[in-house]
Amino acid sequence: MGNPSFDVIIAGAGIVGAACAAELAAAGLEVAVLESDMVGSGATAAGMGHIVVMDDSEAQFALGRYSLNLWHELSERLPASCEYQVCGTLWVAADEDEMEEARRKGRYYSRHQIESEILDPQALADAEPALRPGMAGALRIPGESVLYPPAAARFLIDQALQQGAQLWVGKPATELTGGRARLADGSSLAAGCTVNAAGCGALRITPQLVQWVRPRKGHLAITDRYPGLISHQLVELGYLKSAHASESDSVAFTLQPRPTGQLLIGSSRQFGPADSSVEAPLLGRMLRRACRYLPPLADLSVIRAWTGFRAATPDNLPLIGPCPGVDGLYLATGHEGLGITTSLGTAKLLADQILGRKSEIPAQPYLPSRMLKKETLNLARQPLRPETGSHRDTETQRSEGLSDSSLCTLRLGGKS
Numbered sequence: 001m002g003n004p005s006f007d008v009i010i011a012g013a014g015i016v017g018a019a020c021a022a023e024l025a026a027a028g029l030e031v032a033v034l035e036s037d038m039v040g041s042g043a044t045a046a047g048m049g050h051i052v053v054m055d056d057s058e059a060q061f062a063l064g065r066y067s068l069n070l071w072h073e074l075s076e077r078l079p080a081s082c083e084y085q086v087c088g089t090l091w092v093a094a095d096e097d098e099m100e101e102a103r104r105k106g107r108y109y110s111r112h113q114i115e116s117e118i119l120d121p122q123a124l125a126d127a128e129p130a131l132r133p134g135m136a137g138a139l140r141i142p143g144e145s146v147l148y149p150p151a152a153a154r155f156l157i158d159q160a161l162q163q164g165a166q167l168w169v170g171k172p173a174t175e176l177t178g179g180r181a182r183l184a185d186g187s188s189l190a191a192g193c194t195v196n197a198a199g200c201g202a203l204r205i206t207p208q209l210v211q212w213v214r215p216r217k218g219h220l221a222i223t224d225r226y227p228g229l230i231s232h233q234l235v236e237l238g239y240l241k242s243a244h245a246s247e248s249d250s251v252a253f254t255l256q257p258r259p260t261g262q263l264l265i266g267s268s269r270q271f272g273p274a275d276s277s278v279e280a281p282l283l284g285r286m287l288r289r290a291c292r293y294l295p296p297l298a299d300l301s302v303i304r305a306w307t308g309f310r311a312a313t314p315d316n317l318p319l320i321g322p323c324p325g326v327d328g329l330y331l332a333t334g335h336e337g338l339g340i341t342t343s344l345g346t347a348k349l350l351a352d353q354i355l356g357r358k359s360e361i362p363a364q365p366y367l368p369s370r371m372l373k374k375e376t377l378n379l380a381r382q383p384l385r386p387e388t389g390s391h392r393d394t395e396t397q398r399s400e401g402l403s404d405s406s407l408c409t410l411r412l413g414g415k416s
């Protein structure tokens with residue numbers, strides 16, 4: 001490929017790298033994207049695609065709300081392949097404690113201009129009749145949406161290419177400095193600056209990330225087509241409780257209706273395993289939990305299950321900005337379970353820093369330099385807050401993007 005020079009070289013064409021490429025190319029910069037596998041692979045291929053605002057911290061909420069608005073603005077231009085739909089989120093409360101959390105969450109969202117509505121048990125049963133009877137209620141966030149992440153990453157890369165960006169697929173970056181990207185084949189490209197947006201793969205390119213980012217494995221499963229069973233993205237409020245177990249394996253109920261009529265079932269969280277194989281005991285726990293919330297699931301066929309790795313930081317906020325100690329290298333990773341949602345906000349914040357623009361929300365909470373503070377790293381010993389739901393879509397496209405997927409066909413309720 002010779003030795004061309006670019007304003008910015010981005011490693012990784014997952015949804016975060018793709019969004020950064022689109023934003024930087026739209027600003028008139030000469031952008032090159034290096035992707036080791038295929039556009040929208042990695043966690044993006046494995047993720048659920050729930051565009052959701054979480055309020056575990058002010059900073060997490062600010063980036064989520066900013067990004068949700070950006071997705072709304074972009075939605076008119078998204079092609080049908082992105083399967084974007086504003087189905088709303090139902091945070092389902094199983095008991096009065098969880099209902100109290102639903103009310104707290106609702107008050108917080110209202111104070112911050114996000115529409116929400118408390119559903120009592122009857123209203124919840126009317127909204128989602130397939131849920132187990134006897135739930136305490138729910139919080140409904142009508143403006144949240146779902147999409148198909150690999151197609152969204154493809155769309156964003158195409159936007160960048162239309163603005164003159166260049167994409168090299170099958171070209172892993174092995175080293176990024178401020179002025180150069182070194183490739184696995186020994187060649188290198190010169191750049192004004194570089195961006196490490198390689199998800200969990202970022203750790204192999206920028207070794208100091210090993211102290212700050214840990215891969216967190218997650219499982220998802222998808223059913224055959226059963227149109228109309230649910231209409232919202234469902235998430236249990238107990239999700240927050242189970243995900244607080246930062247070191248132990250946890251599962252929580254999340255369920256997403258896909259336009260195909262399939263249901264995407266999530267999710268699990270594990271630190272430790274590097275192996276991407278589907279783990280039957282954990283998958284079983286996850287599916288049994290889902291059946292407890294939505295009993296009719298027990299009679300449906302799950303046609304595939306797979307795993308992916310979230311890039312988790314100690315404070316559960318992404319790393320967006322200059323990499324300490326390496327002039328000209330920027331980081332855009334560490335999005336854990338919210339990177340589909342926050343990709344667009346990340347791209348804006350990163351481009352603002354590279355271009356010296358004023359940001360719409362403060363960039364400081366996401367700067368990688370916070371990791372140099374002992375307090376931030378000490379958070380690793382405290383419970384991590386949860387992510388969002390998860391899901392996954394039509395077999396063909398889905399299977400292409402998976403880092404490792406295992407096919408399985410099972411009847412949740414034991415019918416074969």
Ligand SMILES: Cc1cc2nc3c(=O)[nH]c(=O)nc-3n(C[C@H](O)[C@H](O)[C@H](O)COP(=O)(O)OP(=O)(O)OC[C@H]3O[C@@H](n4cnc5c(N)ncnc54)[C@H](O)[C@@H]3O)c2cc1C
Nearest residue numbers: 012014016042043044047048050173199201218339340341
């Ligand atoms: C089970 C599960 C459910 C999830 N559900 C949701 C959800 O509902 N909503 C939500 O917002 N988020 C969700 N997430 C999180 C979300 O998927 C991630 O945060 C997001 O995809 C991260 O995107 P990324 O571009 O940073 O990383 P990735 O998607 O991992 O992309 C990194 C890219 O870099 C490439 N790469 C790696 N190494 C190199 C290299 N050396 N050189 C060049 N390229 C390289 C990879 O091939 C890959 O394409 C979920 C994640 C999981 C695992």
